[in-house]
Amino acid sequence: MVKHASTFIMDTKLIKQFGAKIGSYRIRTERQKKRLRYKDFDKQLLELDFRLNILYKKRWNLGWEPLTPPFQRGWKRFFVLKEDVATGKQAVFFEQLLKKINTTDYSWRKDFTIKKRKRGRKVYLAKEQHLQAPGERNFKKHFSPQEQLFFYEQWRTQYGYRSKHFVFSEPWRFTLTVQPHMISKKRIIDPELSSLIKQTEQYLEKNCYNRRLAKLRAGRLGYKHYRCDPKSKELIFSKKKNVPQWLDEIKSEQFED
Template identity: 45%
Template sequence: MNAKSSESVLLLQYGLKTYRQKRRAVVKDRDKQLLSLDKKRKQLWREERALGWEELKHPYQRGWKRTFVLREDIATGKKSSFYRNLLQKINTVQHSSSKNFTKKKRVRGKKVHKPREQKLREFYDYELDRVRLSQAELMLFTKLIYYSQQRKIFRMKYVFSEPWCFVLKVEPNMITKVQKHDSSLRSNIVQLENYLRKKHLEDRITKLRNGSVHWWGYKIYDLKQRDFNALRNQTLTNILDQHWYNE
């Protein structure tokens, strides 16, 4: 009996752990501690959000906001309630420090101010159940199929076909309430987040919670859109037989 086999017999006889088992136990215990820290951080976040809001005695303005509203003829028409209910589901809000709602863009080496574009909300096919559009509201949407350069696949979305029913309105962005703060609770959150960030533990927590650190959804390719090489996976003999002509 060699030394390795005798060592394994002793480990089994006395119930001792091997080096790999000890190392695995240490890593497993460490992962449990990380998950408990992540659970504690989420609990602190929930407690902070549950503090509520506090009304300000003196509201103040912070920039401007722009939203869609009903046109005057639509607001006084027979279907005003229908379009008003639909607007609550597809309305969008933009904020800006200036009333003009412009953005800087470099044109021919010069920075110019161009107006910012604002559209009504568009829905993907998997969002329809979440929005809960009625059958009459869904009839006003057009199904649009486009090619996503980011995911390299064809995607489908629903676009509102009557945007002329709404107009943009700019109004002051008034701050009337602020979120309540707890100094001790915020200190605990900052201390825990600093520890996880300085020790570089966020990736490990994400892997334990989601199974992977990276999101591979953007690596999906549509096989019909990929440019395949016609000479790929072919031997040199087959290539010469197909493309070489003896005169």
């Protein structure tokens, strides 16, 4: 194996200074030291990303608090059993089945119409809503053999891929109903926790560390056209802090709880 010229010069200087025994010791070259610094920085970035994910979960698990009084925000539409099915002998069976394939849609209009342009004029058309058509994997896992008898196979193409789905064969058993969409609770917000998360996100974005993290996680960048603007004036962060200091701050925030 051919060594670099700088390695020979360094070995000669070391041998002259410390003797021939210095060759038996593990002395790193400048290139190895630089590579170790990069590896150590990558480990710190991954740890910072790990701590940030813990903060995300902590913010998500803060819980809810009731709103007094609740307020209405548009309308919601979902499927319910028809009257004759709800009073029949198989009402419980179809009610349990409906819970697995039901869908809920939201709109600001009670009639659930959407505005489209037709022949140069704006018209309101009825918005369609269908039951769920589970895929093959979820269908076999979550539906009993008796429930599977009410479905038929259908191949669908989505995003360029064909996949098998199972469609309910008796949709006439259900009907749509519209109700006010009431907001009766809101998430609990911790201002200090939200501020720490936002500052950390801005720090990673400002220094273009998100690109490096994406490569460390998946081995490649997820978006080819992603660009980071380090001169953005909208991002405000402390220039004196580095990655180890952010790690210490996040760790102290987590240990306080």
